[in-house]
Amino acid sequence: MSVEWQPVRQSRTHELVLQSIEERVFAGELKAGDRLPPERELAPVLGVSRSALREALRVLETIGVLVAQPGRGPDAGARIVRHPDDALGRLLRLHFALGSYSLEDVLEARVVLERSSFEAAARHACPEDLDAARELVAGMGEAGVAVAEFNDLDTRFHVHIARISGNELTSTLTSAVRESVRPLILKALEAAEDWPATAAALNAEHAELLRLLSAGRGPDAADLVERHIRSLHGTLVDENSGRGEESS
Known part of the structure; x- marks a missing residue:
């Protein structure tokens, strides 16, 4: 489908460009996978x-x-995509760090x-979905698994279950919320007095799930x-409260 672009007003130019692109997405004229015209063509058409x-x-x-791909060739330029997980996770992580949401909210x-x-x-x-989850659990159960690797597999396990639930929005939100506390969870795991025992206990719950x-x-x-999440998050809340008391 050929998209007809119209010039935009010069005040707050980049916001008006955003509005112009958003309007075409809302109207269904731009869809995931579509490429925008090259900058040298689109800028004069929009009048910016x-x-x-x-x-x-x-x-x-x-x-x-x-996603913007620099350079020349068939893959160069800007393309409309659907990758909300990483973007929402990054945004939520920043707001969490800024205190917009409490750990209890998360x-x-x-x-x-x-x-x-x-x-x-x-x-x-389906069986294939469960097989993929089983591989993640097996990875977390390997002898000598490092804390960072365990945390990564743990995140992937929970996000994978959200994705096979059949609800894309729930999957995206789960990924964003889990990513927002990934650094805190990593610190809590690194502080475990007996990491092998901690890893075994956590993964026993994954296996039972x-x-x-x-x-x-x-x-x-x-x-x-719920018990699994509250147990670990309870540790995070206690540690966070302890740091607050020390700084007061």
Whole structure:
């Protein structure tokens, strides 16, 4: 479909460029996978400078709806994409660090999202989905697994379950919320007095969660994942409170 571009007003130029692109997305004229015209063509059509156009494109790239590939050739230029997970995770992590949301807020959000994810995954997961989750659990159970690797596999496990729940929005939100506290969880795991025992205990719960999903026992899996999350987050809340008392 050929998109007809119209010039925009010069005041707050990059915001007006954003508005122009957003309007075409909302109207269905631009879809995921579509490429924008090259800067040298799009800027004069919109009646703006190339620097203002680049500023608008950078904003869209930051929020995860556009990817820009520099250079020449068929893959060069800006393309509309759907990659909300990383963008939302980055944004939520910044707001969490700035104090926009408390750790308790994040805890309750994770509980609600993951209870829903695990209960739905027990209904929707196919054998291939469960096999992929089983590989992640096996990776966390390997002897000598490093803390950072365990944390990465742990994140992937929870996000994978959200993705096989059948609800894309729940998956995206789960990924964003989990990513927002990834650094804190990593610190908590690194501070464990007996890391091998801690890893074994956490992964025993992962294995049990997987067993419940395989058996189609969604409500039981939801109850267990809530206990699993609250146990670890409780440690994070205690540590965070301790640091606050020390600094007061």
